[in-house]
Amino acid sequence: MNETMVTVVGNVATTPVFRELPSGPVARFRLAVTARYFDAVQNVWTDGHTNFFTVWARRGLGSNVQGSLAIGEPVIVQGKLKVRDEERGGQHWTSADIDATTIGHDLSRGTAAFRRVLKANAALTDTYAGAGAGAGAGAGAGAAAREPLPEPEPVG
Amino acid sequence: MNETMVTVVGNVATTPVFRELPSGPVARFRLAVTARYFDAVQNVWTDGHTNFFTVWARRGLGSNVQGSLAIGEPVIVQGKLKVRDEERGGQHWTSADIDATTIGHDLSRGTAAFRRVLKANAALTDTYAGAGAGAGAGAGAGAAAREPLPEPEPVG
Amino acid sequence: MNETMVTVVGNVATTPVFRELPSGPVARFRLAVTARYFDAVQNVWTDGHTNFFTVWARRGLGSNVQGSLAIGEPVIVQGKLKVRDEERGGQHWTSADIDATTIGHDLSRGTAAFRRVLKANAALTDTYAGAGAGAGAGAGAGAAAREPLPEPEPVG
Amino acid sequence: MNETMVTVVGNVATTPVFRELPSGPVARFRLAVTARYFDAVQNVWTDGHTNFFTVWARRGLGSNVQGSLAIGEPVIVQGKLKVRDEERGGQHWTSADIDATTIGHDLSRGTAAFRRVLKANAALTDTYAGAGAGAGAGAGAGAAAREPLPEPEPVG
Numbered sequence: 001m002n003e004t005m006v007t008v009v010g011n012v013a014t015t016p017v018f019r020e021l022p023s024g025p026v027a028r029f030r031l032a033v034t035a036r037y038f039d040a041v042q043n044v045w046t047d048g049h050t051n052f053f054t055v056w057a058r059r060g061l062g063s064n065v066q067g068s069l070a071i072g073e074p075v076i077v078q079g080k081l082k083v084r085d086e087e088r089g090g091q092h093w094t095s096a097d098i099d100a101t102t103i104g105h106d107l108s109r110g111t112a113a114f115r116r117v118l119k120a121n122a123a124l125t126d127t128y129a130g131a132g133a134g135a136g137a138g139a140g141a142g143a144a145a146r147e148p149l150p151e152p153e154p155v156g
Numbered sequence: 157m158n159e160t161m162v163t164v165v166g167n168v169a170t171t172p173v174f175r176e177l178p179s180g181p182v183a184r185f186r187l188a189v190t191a192r193y194f195d196a197v198q199n200v201w202t203d204g205h206t207n208f209f210t211v212w213a214r215r216g217l218g219s220n221v222q223g224s225l226a227i228g229e230p231v232i233v234q235g236k237l238k239v240r241d242e243e244r245g246g247q248h249w250t251s252a253d254i255d256a257t258t259i260g261h262d263l264s265r266g267t268a269a270f271r272r273v274l275k276a277n278a279a280l281t282d283t284y285a286g287a288g289a290g291a292g293a294g295a296g297a298g299a300a301a302r303e304p305l306p307e308p309e310p311v312g
Numbered sequence: 313m314n315e316t317m318v319t320v321v322g323n324v325a326t327t328p329v330f331r332e333l334p335s336g337p338v339a340r341f342r343l344a345v346t347a348r349y350f351d352a353v354q355n356v357w358t359d360g361h362t363n364f365f366t367v368w369a370r371r372g373l374g375s376n377v378q379g380s381l382a383i384g385e386p387v388i389v390q391g392k393l394k395v396r397d398e399e400r401g402g403q404h405w406t407s408a409d410i411d412a413t414t415i416g417h418d419l420s421r422g423t424a425a426f427r428r429v430l431k432a433n434a435a436l437t438d439t440y441a442g443a444g445a446g447a448g449a450g451a452g453a454g455a456a457a458r459e460p461l462p463e464p465e466p467v468g
Numbered sequence: 469m470n471e472t473m474v475t476v477v478g479n480v481a482t483t484p485v486f487r488e489l490p491s492g493p494v495a496r497f498r499l500a501v502t503a504r505y506f507d508a509v510q511n512v513w514t515d516g517h518t519n520f521f522t523v524w525a526r527r528g529l530g531s532n533v534q535g536s537l538a539i540g541e542p543v544i545v546q547g548k549l550k551v552r553d554e555e556r557g558g559q560h561w562t563s564a565d566i567d568a569t570t571i572g573h574d575l576s577r578g579t580a581a582f583r584r585v586l587k588a589n590a591a592l593t594d595t596y597a598g599a600g601a602g603a604g605a606g607a608g609a610g611a612a613a614r615e616p617l618p619e620p621e622p623v624g
Binding site: 157158159160161162164165166189190191192193194201204205207208209236237238239241247250251252 | 313314315316317318319320321322345346347348349350357360361363364365392393394395397403406407408
Binding site: 319321369372373376377379380381382385386387388390413414415416417418419420421422423424425426427428429 | 475477529532533535537538541544569570572573574575576577578579580581582584585
């Protein structure tokens with residue numbers, strides 16, 4: 001309750017850094033979100049203020065980010081905003097983090113070939129079952145062909 | 157002002173239909189958005205209510221949707237919600253449409269290889285210029301390799 | 313997960329209807345949300361499409377809506393969107409409901425005098441305690457003076 | 469385009485500061501937004517992370533905030549998020565500001581009596597006209613009775 005949810009559209013500003021932690025995989029990158037205005041006088045779009053966020057992707061999303069995102073790519077990110085204040089070495093630091101729930105390439109800027117990653121741990125998350133369900137996170141990151149869906153997916 | 161902006165995460169429920177209109181390319185598909193709850197008693201996720209929307213993607217986004225999305229794929233969609241009431245043949249119809257500003261594959265469900273589409277009509281939208289800028293919407297939809305970025309992108 | 317959360321700004325279009333159900337108080341009203349555009353040629357704001365929603369306010373929010381909102385008043389509403397399809401008497405009906413989490417008068421349109429409602433059932437919701445905590449929902453709806461806060465509130 | 473819009477629900481953490489600038493009235497206050505979790509084991513709500521924002525309200529919204537909001541009151545705020553980095557006196561500062569489009573008291577926490585403020589400058593913003601339209605921003609802040617609406621309002 002009272003989470004600060006945000007959806008932002010911007011560009012990956014640093015190469016995602018990936019780590020395997022005891023709590024699971026985590027990927028992290030900086031995101032640049034630049035507001036754009038239409039200048040009616042000059043008839044062109046111009047840049048407004050740029051917000052920078054540190055985006056955190058955990059578990060399956062972290063693995064897939066690692067296998068999918070490169071610096072400069074346009075993305076849409078949804079997640080919980082966390083503004084943090086810290087005192088470190090006598091200095092005051094604030095950071096704006098987004099704990100991402102979903103990330104996707106921005107299809108208004110280009111095309112994307114998607115490959116579903118089946119989850120081994122069906123009980124925790126979903127109802128995938130059967131042989132081959134253990135293909136694993138991260139598999140097929142660079143794959144070219146769009147995999148045919150084995151069956152219609154029942155849920156969002 | 158006072159637009160009803162929404163961000164939804166769901167699954168493409170019908171094959172996108174694409175048309176070239178005088179006003180530009182338009183792609184349209186149905187989107188199923190199913191809420192999910194964690195049932196603490198049974199220790200499983202269960203489905204809640206499903207919202208269905210008709211998603212409209214116009215211009216470059218429409219072309220890229222046509223080249224990227226297939227039925228069953230998980231997506232995040234941001235756009236303007238339009239609830240419409242109509243009287244047709246004595247019947248009362250309501251529809252819930254989303255006029256999409258951005259669509260992306262949901263990377264919490266799989267990986268994606270992105271390919272930037274350069275825009276021919278720089279004046280209207282952006283500052284891309286030079287030879288090769290006319291590569292065109294829809295090109296490279298099925299492309300395998302992630303294209304190296306020619307230069308850092310200045311804007312969101 | 314995957315709830316369709318919306319925040320809309322509009323006007324109360326019907327007098328709120330209030331009922332005490334076994335599950336608690338519920339208030340319901342229609343909300344009109346009209347997009348507004350600045351017409352640069354004519355130098356005026358003009359109306360765009362109007363979305364209509366049925367807003368549901370439950371428990372304490374329902375009681376307070378009943379004590380606070382009148383037809384025509386401008387409000388901001390946050391909640392879960394539910395688009396429903398039904399077959400009734402051979403007719404197909406769709407409705408767009410918002411299950412509200414928060415509602416407030418739109419202070420860009422006027423001023424408001426607020427009066428906190430203390431909750432009797434502290435265990436379920438909050439940490440209010442002590443004599444007088446049972447003042448009750450709905451009390452003070454028409455009160456003029458802003459009540460001094462008994463103590464700083466600890467939480468959001 | 470690509471604005472970072474947020475809707476947050478929290479408490480006014482500092483008394484609003486009001487100034488008349490050449491560009492119009494501006495009110496400013498700090499907002500505390502505390503996430504709340506239901507602890508199923510202990511059967512109580514507990515606090516999560518608190519985000520602090522500086523909220524800016526301009527023009528009519530600024531005047532009405534000045535006449536309506538007091539420290540400790542619960543509010544819903546919608547606006548554009550601006551994360552800023554600055555170098556001042558050798559120190560690095562970041563702030564998270566919200567340029568508010570709408571603010572309202574949170575009716576899940578109490579009741580509110582609203583009083584519409586008519587706008588003198590109809591051409592710029594709306595279609596109010598006639599005698600008495602110049603009642604002015606800020607008027608009636610402490611008023612008790614809910615003013616009858618002179619006529620149904622046509623727009624959001």
